[in-house]
Amino acid sequence: MIEESEVAGSSTLGDGDRVVLTFPARGDLVVLARLVASAISVRVGFDIEELEDLRLAVGELCLLALQGSDARHGDLRLEFTVSSASLDIAGTLVGAVPATARRSADGDEANELSEQILAALVDEHGREQEDGSVRAWLRKRRKGPLA
Amino acid sequence: MRPDGPAPSKAVKEQTKPERPAVADAERNAMITDNLGLAHQLARRFLHRGEPLEDLVQVASVALVKSVDRFDPSRGVDFAAFATRTIIGELKRHFRDKGWAVRASRRVQELYLELGHATSTLVQQLGRSPTVAELAEMTGSSEEAVLEAIEAGQGYRATSIDASENEDDPLSARMGERDARYDSVEERALLAPALAMLPHREQTILRMRFVQGLTQSEIAATIGVSQMHVSRLLAASLEELRRHIDSDTVE
Numbered sequence: 197m198i199e200e201s202e203v204a205g206s207s208t209l210g211d212g213d214r215v216v217l218t219f220p221a222r223g224d225l226v227v228l229a230r231l232v233a234s235a236i237s238v239r240v241g242f243d244i245e246e247l248e249d250l251r252l253a254v255g256e257l258c259l260l261a262l263q264g265s266d267a268r269h270g271d272l273r274l275e276f277t278v279s280s281a282s283l284d285i286a287g288t289l290v291g292a293v294p295a296t297a298r299r300s301a302d303g304d305e306a307n308e309l310s311e312q313i314l315a316a317l318v319d320e321h322g323r324e325q326e327d328g329s330v331r332a333w334l335r336k337r338r339k340g341p342l343a
Numbered sequence: 344m345r346p347d348g349p350a351p352s353k354a355v356k357e358q359t360k361p362e363r364p365a366v367a368d369a370e371r372n373a374m375i376t377d378n379l380g381l382a383h384q385l386a387r388r389f390l391h392r393g394e395p396l397e398d399l400v401q402v403a404s405v406a407l408v409k410s411v412d413r414f415d416p417s418r419g420v421d422f423a424a425f426a427t428r429t430i431i432g433e434l435k436r437h438f439r440d441k442g443w444a445v446r447a448s449r450r451v452q453e454l455y456l457e458l459g460h461a462t463s464t465l466v467q468q469l470g471r472s473p474t475v476a477e478l479a480e481m482t483g484s485s486e487e488a489v490l491e492a493i494e495a496g497q498g499y500r501a502t503s504i505d506a507s508e509n510e511d512d513p514l515s516a517r518m519g520e521r522d523a524r525y526d527s528v529e530e531r532a533l534l535a536p537a538l539a540m541l542p543h544r545e546q547t548i549l550r551m552r553f554v555q556g557l558t559q560s561e562i563a564a565t566i567g568v569s570q571m572h573v574s575r576l577l578a579a580s581l582e583e584l585r586r587h588i589d590s591d592t593v594e
Contacts, residue, residue, distance in 0.1 A: 227487050234491060244448055245439070252388055309381070312427035313388065 209239040213278045221272040221289055226258045229274055233285070236276050240283050240338060253317040253334055254285060256310040260323055260332035261287035263307050282319070286333040288326065374411045378426055382407045385430045391485055392438060393450055399434065406433035454492040457482050537587035545580040552577060 209215070217232050219225050233254040237247040254274070261272055270292025277284045307323075314321040320335040386399035410426035461481045465473035479486045538546055544566070551557045551565065559577070563570040 230487065231490060231494075235494065245435070248392070249435075255388075308423070309384065309427070312424050313385070313431065315424070316428045316431035 208241070209236060209278045211278060211280045215276040217274045217276070218271050218290070221262055221270045221292060223262070225272075226255055229254050229258050229272075229287075232274070232276070236278070236283065240278055242283075242336070242338070246336065249317045250283070250336055253314055253321075253336070254287075256313050256317075257285060257287045257321075257332050257334055259310050260307060260314075261289050261330055263310075263330070280338075282335045282337045284333065284335050286331060288331045289329045292329065371411055374414075374422065375408060378407055378410075378423070379404065381423060381426060382430055385427065385434065389434050389438070391488060394438070394441075399437075402434055402437045403430050406430040409433070451492050454482060454484060454488060458489065458492060534584065534588070537584045540587055541580055541583060545576060545583075548573060548576055549580055549584075 215232065215236060217229065219228050230251045233250050234247055237250050242250065258272060258274070271290045273288045273290050275286045275288075277286075311321065311323070314334055318334045319337045321333065323330060323332045325331070382403035383400055386396065386403040389399050390396060406429050407426055410422075410429040413429070414420075414422055414425055416422075458478055461478050462473060465477055465481060469477075473481075475486050475489050478484075479489045482489065484492075538549065541549070548562055548566070551562045552559070557565070559573045560570045563573045566573075568576075
């Protein structure tokens with residue numbers, strides 16, 4: 197039979213591989229994003245410190261994507277894209293309505309902190325309006341060549 | 344200014360300090376007080392790594408004080424952004440200095456082993472398979488940590504910890520063991536194309552051995568060859584499978 201280590205060792209994600217995760221946009225489900233980020237980090241060869249950075253970062257990314265909208269009826273769509281140079285993650289809120297002015301104002305402070313945290317954890321990050329919703333993204337560069 | 348770069352030596356700090364605009368004591372204290380909430384918030388982001396919150400808050404608070412002392416308003420950088428980078432850098436350095444990366448992977452392995460014992464105990468106590476929440480409570484971990492330990496500990500096997508159990512086949516007895524009946528989805532997905540490359544007879548023999556669970560003698564009797572011949576065919580087929588899978592993996 198195949199040895200366990202051989203199976204685990206073959207579980208890599210390569211250049212151009214893409215993983216898409218969509219879940220109801222609720223804070224208590226951000227755990228799903230972190231678990232997927234962990235699993236992908238392992239498979240692109242990040243060390244455990246990079247993995248923990250990414251887990252923190254993807255949580256902030258979700259917060260950024262959730263802010264500015266009434267997410268009660270929307271879904272959060274995360275797209276993980278592997279390249280030879282980096283792992284890119286983009287988060288978009290789908291099917292939500294714009295938040296009230298009060299909530300938007302509250303969200304501004306949270307956004308600022310999230311962006312500051314992202315700046316300390318990943319190589320690049322950004323946030324822009326896309327088709328009426330917020331698209332937040334981050335890029336974590338890989339140290340070595342593609343596995 | 345990288346948050347995780349080497350900290351300036353004391354001598355360097357003392358030399359450079361007078362060159363920066365002096366911050367009055369009252370202003371300095373106000374900056375620290377105003378941003379203690381930020382230090383707390385950032386410390387909380389690093390919870391669940393085996394360090395108590397109080398220690399993390401202390402590290403973050405010391406880093407905040409450093410931020411205030413190092414901050415140069417003339418550079419036009421927002422203080423909160425500067426402090427966030429410094430505090431996160433110090434928190435990361437704190438974990439690095441404590442050899443956290445090594446301990447973390449050991450912690451996952453230990454939790455995985457602990458889950459085996461906890462599952463066994465809870466099965467006896469509850470008379471049913473425990474939930475992840477119950478396992479988390481018993482091991483003093485978060486549900487997320489339990490899920491990660493299961494995934495990491497099982498080497499990406501897809502066997503569910505919530506799978507129904509009976510007294511003759513407790514989950515704890517299976518944790519960490521290989522069982523052909525429960526070969527993972529990943530393994531089967533990997534095997535299927537390789538299996539299809541084998542001659543029909545070899546595929547049949549492999550299925551009889553590993554899917555139907557027949558012994559080599561039973562297979563020999565069924566297909567009308569000697570047990571030794573079945574043994575050789577199995578060995579050759581497995582070798583062939585390995586070659587296919589290795590070449591797929593390299594590609």
